[in-house]
Amino acid sequence: MIRRFGFKAAILAAALAFSTPVFAQPLPILRVGMAAQDVGRLDPHFAVSTIDRVVVAWMFNGLVRFKPGSIDPAEIEPDLAQSWERSDDGLTWTFHLRPNVAFHGNYGMVTADDVVFSLKKSSTAATSAFAADFAAFETIEAVDPMTVRIKLRNPVPSLLGILTNYAGGYIVSRRAVEERGAGFVRSPIGTGPFMLDHVTPNQSAELVAHEGYFRGKPLLGGISYRFIPSDASRDLAFQAGELDVNYGRADQTWVNRTRQLPNVTVDVFEPGELTELSLNITRPPFNDIRVRQALAHAVNRAEFVRWRGADVSREGQSVVPRGYLGFINDPGLLPHDINRAKALLAEAGYPNGLTIRVIHTQLPEMLSGMQVLQQQLRRAGITLDLNIVEHATFHQQIRQDLSPMVYYSAARFPVADIFLTQFFHSRSIVQTPTAVTNFSHCDKADAQIDGARVATDLVEQRRLWAEAQRIIVREVCAVPVIETLLVFGRRNNVDYGYELNGSMSLGPLITEKTRLR
Amino acid sequence: MKALLAKVWANPMTFLGALLCLAIVLAAVLAPWIAPYDPADQDIISRLQPPGGAYPFGTDQFGRDILSRLLWGARISLTVSLGAIAVAVVIGGTIGMLAGYIGGTFDLLVMQVMDVLLSFPSLILGLIVVALLGPDLINLVVAIALTAIAPFARVARAPTMALKERAFVEAGRALGFSHPRILFRHILPNIMSEVMVMASLWMATAVRVEASLSFIGLGVKPPTATWGGMTRDGFENILDAPWLAILPGLAILLLVLGLNMVGDGLRDATDPRLRQE
Amino acid sequence: MLGFVLRRLLAAIPTLLAVLTLVFVIVRVVPGDPALVILGDQATPEATAAVRERLGLDRPLLVQYFDFLGSALQGDFGNSLVTNRPILSEVRAVLPHTVDLTLASMVIGVAIGVPVGIWAALNRNGVIDVMARLLSLIGLSFPVFVSGVFLLLAFGLHWRLFPVIGSADLNDPLDRLHKLVLPAMTLGLLMAAYITRVTRSAMLQSLGEDYMRTARAKGVPRRRVVWVHGLRNAALPIVTVVGLYVGILLGNSVLTEIVFNRPGLGKIIVGALNQRDYPMLQGLLVIYCFLIVIVNLITDLLYGVIDPRVKAA
Secondary structure, eight states, rough: OHHHHHHHHHHHHHHOOOOOOOOOOSEEEEEEEEEEEOOOOOOOGOOSSSHHHHHHHHTTSSSEEEOOTTOOOGGEEEESEEEEEOTTTTTEEEEHHHHHOSTTOEEEEEEOEEEHHHHHHTTTTOOSOOOOGTTTEEEEEEEEEEEEEEEESOOOOTHHHTTTGGGGGGGOOHHHHHHHGGGGGOOOOOOOOOOEEETTTTTTEEEOOOOOOOOOOOOEEEEEEOOOHHHHHHHHHHHTTSSSEEEOOOOOOHHHHHHSSTHHHHHHEEEEEEEEEEEEETTTTTTTTHHHHHHHHHHHHHHHHHOTTTTTTTOOOOOTTTTTTTTTTOOOOOOOOOOHHHHHHHHTTTTTTEEEEEEEEHHHHHHHHHHHHHHHHHHEEEEEEEEEEEEEHHHHHHTTTTEEEEEEOOSSSHHHHHHHHHHHHHGBBBSTTTSSSSSOOTTTTOOOOOHHHHHSHHHHHHHHHHHHHHHHHHHHHHEEEEEEEEEEEEEEEEEEOOOOBBBBTOOOOOTOOEEEE | OHHHHHHHHHHHHHHHHHHHHHHHHHHHHHHHOOOOOTTTTOOOTTTTOOOOOBBTTOOOOOOBBBBHHHHHHHHHHHHHHHHHHHHHHHHHHHHHHHHHHHHHHHHHHHHHHHHHHSOOOOOHHHHHHHHHHOOSHHHHHHHHHHHHHHHHHHHHHHHHHHHHHHHHHEEEEEEEHHHHHHHIIIIIHHHHHHHHHHHHHHHHHHHHHHHHHHTTTSSSSSSSSOHHHHHHHHHHHHTTHHHHHHHHHHHHHHHHHHHHHHHHHHHHHHHHHHHHH | HHHHHHHHHHHHHHHHHHHHHHHHHHHHSOOOOHHHHHOTOOOHHHHHHHHHHHHHTOOOOOHHHHHHHHHHHHTTOOTTTTTTTTTTHHHHHHHHHHHHHHHHHHHHHHHHHHHHHHHHHTTSSHHHHHHHHHHHHHHHHSSSHHHHHHHIIIIIIIIISSSOOOOOOOOOOHHHHHHHHHHHHHHHHHHHHHHHHHHHHHEEEEHHHHHHHHHHHHHHHHHHIIIIIIHHHHHHHHHHHHHHHHHHHHHHHHHHHHTTTOSSSHHHHHHHHHHOOHHHHHHHHHHHHHHHHHHHHHHHHHHHHHHOOOHHO
């Protein structure tokens, strides 16, 4: 009787056991540890989280690309397109494709048809998270099998930026998307040096080398992208040699400890994510500019940097991250001054301070920053009553305009226009049909932002962007706090094949030249 | 009653447990006066200090004093678990008594609902409820109470059913006593001891569930200190500062252990089967 | 026999139906829009609406409810919103890890708990008994995340005996076993503590029964009295409790999986909650309940094996 049960249990267990084939490779596999529960969507046009962006960059190409290791728009170079021309008015762009570029598997060669399909998919809201970037696109068409023409409604500050190997610029195989449908998110087909073998949920994504990669056969046999959410476990695994590359914590203690390990290098690189506090200027208490100024005076940027560490962070200097085209470092930020903050609050009718109910995420990285801020504001008499919700709810509720203050960190394509438009243009105000992430309801610099976007004179464009930043800072629509850089550790035998100073995909780019020495 | 108490105290383990609980309750009550620092105050310069010196138990990643946070954290653990068990005893006990007393379809239906509650692992149920309501003190109490209602209903129902048939209850009914009077004057006192023993043991479980939820990240919101939350934060810094995880972990262990010892002593003293020997 | 199983399964149907309904309601009331999770932080309302439509979240609630009930009863819980793969295959991929952990902890618990419990009962109030009671109290007072962290610090970090990443390769039995040791110890010690206590008190009670005294009076050897008659009687409460504790094990596996970074049911339920993966959450809750119902059934059937009188009833 008991034996029979045991037998049944064994059959059940055998039936439920899930077997995955082990992929044998003569070349070494790079093991990358990521702070993640699981990978999300590997359709590059839906890859929005850091976790997804990092790995998508290893599997896809754009028409053009950032030079590996750099995020400088001036260093954008050919990728799937080998050359391009632009009309004098800047409205018509023609791209000539590189011949004989193979997709993964048996999906053939890249043609203009795939490129047109990809860009149209990217610009459609239902099939892409980045559709808003393509607002100025009028037509995308194949002139011949190797030529694509894009017509714009109005000039954009950096068309090439939209078409890089980042966000909506990735080119996918039309046939694979059509064949695989919704399954494409977990079985994507691109042209990059690595292709997806399989994903084991909550565990890892296994990539193998794309032998027919157009820049040459990769030096690595594959990549094992492992999801280890706990910092402690991941660090232990990295120390024990179970990982070659490790997602690091933007924290001086972590950097110092990791640097002391033998044969390990810590890479700190761009882009810095700028954390800003958006204040809803239309509703109490922040409809009173004195309360906004008081809050701005209460923020202690220097302490934030001391908390994070000087190697991995720096003070926010403007409402646009440092280094972006159009950024200025002197927009007139209010200095840290508790007494001034208290005086302003008293003047505004809050002599005993005030309490603000703020919605925030439980995401550890953002929650710990918020806790530092909470304490800084408390010193000035501003009490933050935190309503901690899980991350998805946070994103939903701040878009429903439920939080008078929003703590938000972001990095975008390094041109002032995108940041200014998404966060401070009235068109992007939340709860409107064209909403993006304008939580402050700021509409004070619309004219300057719009003017700069279509300006053909570069000096004039920069002047308008500078003016926009000064206005937003003066009106205290948002208070910039801190910029946090990306941190990854690697064992010294990992040679990326380029110098890592920056990566728009938010993690080290693994190319055909990356190798284990 | 006196004999019972004497019996309870005679057991050294119970005594030790009571002492542990008392110490923690005292620490919680006196926290505002004995804590050396404000538990939320951050001293960024002295973050992650090891125990000793100005900070007897060290500091966390924000430079907050661990000792002060432990003392204040005791308040949360005790409030949430006491509150949750009180709610569960009242609601669960009432449901169980009514089901046992009324019987029939009502009993069947109610116990069916209790079975549904029991068919979720309690931590999973707590997890979902807190995620649903949002983590704060009241919601934690509600979530933990919800996981404990069904067991209390069961524990109250069985003796009620047995007592209903007993002579003194029959006599009461014959005398025309109202149902509430029979329930509260005659049945309740007879099931009280069993319910109380269970309550003391479930207090321990409640402390553990609260700490577990905080550890998963669904605890009382910051900057409030909770032991489970402190263990979690400590775990993330375990390579730099292992005491951050060890100290609050030990605190939870001591409180749960104390409660279990007291509960055990109470049960041994009241269990008739064990009493006869 | 078969009739008994069928009756029990039929009796579980209302419970499962109630669970399904409860689960559906709970999942809809949780705030947080799955469409936003998918689209990320730059999504426009237009794009969000498009995704909601594609996911079927814009349909009336009643339609969604009956759709869910209908397919759930056929064992189809739909596809995960995140991975777009069938829920059941996602669950199947991690279930071996959870089964490994649950079974191993159970075995450790029984292997330690039953002998220690009997030993303690036979030495009532002796040194062994007091030690066993104290240690079992400490064991069941340890929240698993605390004992897990302590074990990890000692064996993973200090002595480096076991790996810190618990996600084993299912095709490599050695690796699987190696990575199971620490998590299974964490839960196994908790189980051992519970089982020691239950065994002890069940044995004490059984040893005190009249017929046991009679047997001893009749001159049946003590050893035989204890091991044959005593244990046979004590087995019933022990089995009941072990069955009940599967629920505790399943719940606590969430914590163990976080601490040891092991894949498993607990980890996907936390993930599904965070990502607002409705179908996944629904499917998991139903699977949890189903597992508990099955375990209860097995427990009931074991009663019949241990005590033939129960089968007749």
